[in-house]
Amino acid sequence: MAAALTLYRTTIGKKAVMAITGFIGYGFVILHMLGNLKIFEGAEGFNEYAHFLRTVGYPLVPERGLLWVVRIILLTAVILHITAAIQLTRIDWASRPKGYRQIRRKQATFAAMTLRWGGLAIFLFIVYHLAHLTFGLGIPNFGGHETAYQNVVASFSNPINVVIYIAGVGALGMHLYHGVWSMFQTLGLNGPRTDGLWRGLATLSGILLFLGFSAVPVAVFTGLVR
Amino acid sequence: MNLTLHVWRQKNPQSEGRFVTYQAKNIIPDMSFLEMLDVVNQELIMNGEEPIAFEHDCREGICGSCGMVINGYPHGGHRGTTACQLHMRHFKDGDTITIEPWRARAFPVMKDLIVDRSAFDRIIQAGGFISANTGAAQDANTILVPKQNAEAAMDAAACIGCGACVAACPNASAMLFTAAKIAHLGLLPQGQPERYTRVVRMVEQMDKEGFGGCTNIGECAAACPKEIPLDVIARMNRDLLVAKLKGVN
Ligand code: HEM
């Protein structure tokens, strides 16, 4: 226990927390994206899926039991991820009080250089996303999870929501384009032999998550799903 | 060839410092970057002015003292090249060159282009000793080192402590330097007894010196004149996590 606390005092320890919580988030967004694609099964299939998320494990566990377990894990992960992000950012920004007149980068990617701003964009998007599709803010005739499909259609019939959504998942794709490779490096699970593998996984994840998430608003907006 | 230089001049650690423009005249393309500065300094001395202070010793890429940011690149940005190994033939007649010291809180500017890199020495000191028997050296063949490890340890040991990794890092992080030092001992049998205490102490000191954290951007390895690979950092992270799991404090 003492070792875990002293680990967190180091910059590497804070990064390890970011990597593990980031990994939890990564797992979640993959499942979330796959779940969202059920929209293409039509209203019944999608609403059934929304219902399933609430009853999975029942009667072994109380109704919504597993849903709440997952929600608490995710909330904890997000809080830890952001706390460590803010602490590290403050350390990083303090490390060069006087900058260069001219500095040029040799290989840094846009995704790597904008991790913090991308993270902030994702945070704002999560707040909007929960307020909008979970709590119904700005959705006419919002019927909670019983009408999940209809809520999605109502939301994305408005181009503003489509634009915000695609920007949000774009930021997520960028974040993970660097983040997925980075988390293996941070946890020491990278080496000369695995580097290409994790780089490839990160690139693929960023692109597929962006496309998979975007498919839903695009389908609604173009009338493919209605 | 003739060049225009914008050089950072700063009297001492306390003073403000500013860029001053100089003309470098009659530079021969075969000169090294430091020889070009020598020519400029010679003229400054003749005119009774203070020469530009820069650090140098070996002038062959092995001592690590000649660090400076040249046109936005630590050591000038050529692969595997220190500033002293940089030839003037990479520049064109009439070019303008901006020359600045390393910028990091942990590397305060002493004078002009010279920074104090003692923070690196303190990181090394924090690593401590390796256990070795005194008396007659044992037969070299009794300690077996796998070829791959020997190579990787040698590659890591090539670090000359120049600080270009810190200078290039957007977070002014010293992870590549520290990780190189940890890897070169950690890969060898002689480094095993203190392997985990060493990583804990060195990382602790690295953080204490005020270097930034690592966001795995990779500019350090790209700037490193000894081409230390980024994977030494993954190795250091792994060693630190294992050390903490073992309860080393
Ligand atoms: C679903 C949401 C998110 C996922 C899946 C995610 C995932 C990740 C991953 C995998 C990493 C790499 C960790 C490493 O290098 O070891 C990372 C890094 C980072 N994330 Fe996130 N993240 C999310 C949301 C956020 C939010 C909301 C913020 C900020 C408000 C944020 C800020 C950062 C920062 C600053 C880093 C870089 C940390 C560093 O290298 O020092 N992320 N993220």
Ligand code: SF4
């Ligand atoms: S790792 Fe490379 S750039 Fe950093 S101090 Fe060592 S030789 Fe210089």
Ligand code: FES
């Ligand atoms: S003067 Fe020794 S490395 Fe440049």
